[in-house]
Amino acid sequence: xxxxxQDLEDYIQYNFDDIPSFKLALFLxxxxxxxKVALGEVEENFLxxxxxxSTSSTLGASVHIGEREFVRKSLxxxxxxxxxxxxxxxxxxxxxxxxxxxxxxxxxxxxDEHRIRELIHGLMA
Numbered sequence: 001x002x003x004x005x006q007d008l009e010d011y012i013q014y015n016f017d018d019i020p021s022f023k024l025a026l027f028l029x030x031x032x033x034x035x036k037v038a039l040g041e042v043e044e045n046f047l048x049x050x051x052x053x054s055t056s057s058t059l060g061a062s063v064h065i066g067e068r069e070f071v072r073k074s075l076x077x078x079x080x081x082x083x084x085x086x087x088x089x090x091x092x093x094x095x096x097x098x099x100x101x102x103x104x105x106x107x108x109x110x111x112d113e114h115r116i117r118e119l120i121h122g123l124m125a
Contacts, residue, residue, distance in 0.1 A: 005035050008123075012037045013110045013120050021089075021104035024050075026098045031055040036047055052097045065090070082113065091116055093124045100124055 008027055012035070016022045024042055027035040033051060036042075049065030056063075062071045070090055074080040082091055088105040091113075100123055102116055 008035045009037055011123065019104070019112050019115060021106040021109040022101040022102070022116075023105050024101075026050060026054075026099075026101040028054055028101070030097045048089070050101055050103070052100050053090075054094070054101050063090075064098070078092075089113065091120055095124045098124070 004096070012025045014025075015021070016025060016037070024038045024041065024046070026033055028051060031051065031054075033047070046066040046068075052113060053063045053065055061075060062069055064070075068088070070088070073089070082089055085110050087107055088103070089109050091102045091104075093100050100120055104112060104116065
Protein backbone atom coordinates (compact mmCIF):
# COMPACT_ATOMS: atom_id res chain seq x y z
CA UNK A 1 0.00 0.00 0.00
CA UNK A 2 1.36 3.42 -0.90
CA UNK A 3 2.24 5.84 1.87
CA UNK A 4 -0.65 8.17 0.92
CA UNK A 5 -3.18 5.34 1.13
CA GLN A 6 -1.74 4.20 4.46
CA ASP A 7 -1.91 7.77 5.82
CA LEU A 8 -5.55 8.01 4.71
CA GLU A 9 -6.41 4.67 6.30
CA ASP A 10 -4.69 5.76 9.53
CA TYR A 11 -6.63 9.07 9.48
CA ILE A 12 -9.93 7.24 9.10
CA GLN A 13 -9.18 4.69 11.80
CA TYR A 14 -7.94 7.33 14.26
CA ASN A 15 -10.75 9.85 13.73
CA PHE A 16 -13.74 7.58 13.23
CA ASP A 17 -12.83 4.89 15.79
CA ASP A 18 -14.73 6.52 18.66
CA ILE A 19 -17.90 7.28 16.66
CA PRO A 20 -20.37 4.63 17.86
CA SER A 21 -22.43 4.46 14.66
CA PHE A 22 -19.46 4.30 12.25
CA LYS A 23 -19.46 1.13 10.12
CA LEU A 24 -17.66 1.86 6.85
CA ALA A 25 -15.55 4.49 5.09
CA LEU A 26 -14.51 4.39 1.46
CA PHE A 27 -12.19 6.66 -0.46
CA LEU A 28 -12.65 6.45 -4.21
CA UNK A 29 -10.45 7.91 -6.94
CA UNK A 30 -11.97 7.96 -10.43
CA UNK A 31 -14.68 5.56 -9.25
CA UNK A 32 -12.20 2.96 -7.97
CA UNK A 33 -12.12 2.06 -4.27
CA UNK A 34 -8.65 3.05 -3.06
CA UNK A 35 -9.12 2.78 0.71
CA LYS A 36 -11.74 0.80 2.64
CA VAL A 37 -12.05 0.81 6.42
CA ALA A 38 -14.89 -1.32 7.76
CA LEU A 39 -16.00 -2.53 11.15
CA GLY A 40 -17.12 -6.09 10.56
CA GLU A 41 -18.10 -7.70 7.28
CA VAL A 42 -19.62 -5.66 4.46
CA GLU A 43 -21.62 -7.32 1.68
CA GLU A 44 -19.92 -7.05 -1.70
CA ASN A 45 -23.13 -5.89 -3.41
CA PHE A 46 -23.46 -3.12 -0.80
CA LEU A 47 -19.90 -1.94 -1.57
CA UNK A 48 -20.60 -2.05 -5.30
CA UNK A 49 -23.86 -0.14 -4.79
CA UNK A 50 -22.06 2.58 -2.86
CA UNK A 51 -19.37 2.77 -5.53
CA UNK A 52 -21.97 3.11 -8.30
CA UNK A 53 -23.99 5.70 -6.36
CA SER A 54 -20.89 7.76 -5.62
CA THR A 55 -19.88 7.88 -9.28
CA SER A 56 -23.35 8.80 -10.52
CA SER A 57 -23.35 12.26 -12.06
CA THR A 58 -26.68 13.02 -10.42
CA LEU A 59 -28.04 11.63 -7.20
CA GLY A 60 -31.81 11.79 -7.16
CA ALA A 61 -34.20 12.01 -4.25
CA SER A 62 -33.37 8.40 -3.40
CA VAL A 63 -30.67 5.86 -4.14
CA HIS A 64 -30.81 2.07 -3.98
CA ILE A 65 -27.79 0.32 -2.52
CA GLY A 66 -28.08 -3.42 -2.34
CA GLU A 67 -31.52 -4.20 -0.97
CA ARG A 68 -31.79 -0.86 0.82
CA GLU A 69 -33.27 2.43 -0.31
CA PHE A 70 -31.75 5.62 1.05
CA VAL A 71 -33.70 8.86 0.78
CA ARG A 72 -31.85 12.14 0.54
CA LYS A 73 -32.21 13.91 3.86
CA SER A 74 -31.29 17.39 2.68
CA LEU A 75 -30.05 19.31 -0.32
CA UNK A 76 -26.72 20.88 0.43
CA UNK A 77 -24.50 23.20 -1.54
CA UNK A 78 -21.36 21.74 0.05
CA UNK A 79 -21.87 18.48 -1.88
CA UNK A 80 -22.27 16.32 1.19
CA UNK A 81 -25.22 14.07 0.63
CA UNK A 82 -26.86 12.52 3.65
CA UNK A 83 -29.21 9.69 2.86
CA UNK A 84 -31.19 8.11 5.66
CA UNK A 85 -33.12 4.88 5.90
CA UNK A 86 -34.32 3.84 9.34
CA UNK A 87 -31.24 4.30 11.54
CA UNK A 88 -28.69 4.19 8.70
CA UNK A 89 -27.03 7.10 6.91
CA UNK A 90 -24.61 7.55 4.06
CA UNK A 91 -22.50 10.69 3.80
CA UNK A 92 -20.78 11.52 0.49
CA UNK A 93 -18.55 14.33 -0.60
CA UNK A 94 -16.76 14.62 -3.93
CA UNK A 95 -13.90 16.91 -4.86
CA UNK A 96 -12.63 16.64 -8.43
CA UNK A 97 -12.18 12.90 -9.15
CA UNK A 98 -12.13 11.88 -5.47
CA UNK A 99 -15.10 10.83 -3.35
CA UNK A 100 -15.22 10.05 0.36
CA UNK A 101 -18.14 7.97 1.61
CA UNK A 102 -19.05 7.15 5.21
CA UNK A 103 -21.77 4.70 6.21
CA UNK A 104 -23.12 4.70 9.74
CA UNK A 105 -25.81 2.66 11.39
CA UNK A 106 -27.35 2.58 14.84
CA UNK A 107 -29.32 4.61 17.32
CA UNK A 108 -26.55 7.23 17.68
CA UNK A 109 -26.33 7.91 13.94
CA UNK A 110 -28.27 11.20 14.15
CA UNK A 111 -26.20 12.33 17.13
CA ASP A 112 -22.94 11.49 15.30
CA GLU A 113 -23.90 13.35 12.11
CA HIS A 114 -22.28 16.69 12.98
CA ARG A 115 -18.92 15.11 13.87
CA ILE A 116 -18.93 12.93 10.76
CA ARG A 117 -19.61 15.98 8.58
CA GLU A 118 -16.73 17.88 10.23
CA LEU A 119 -14.32 14.99 9.64
CA ILE A 120 -15.37 14.67 6.01
CA HIS A 121 -14.93 18.41 5.46
CA GLY A 122 -11.52 18.25 7.13
CA LEU A 123 -10.38 15.44 4.89
CA MET A 124 -11.77 16.78 1.63
CA ALA A 125 -10.80 20.44 2.14
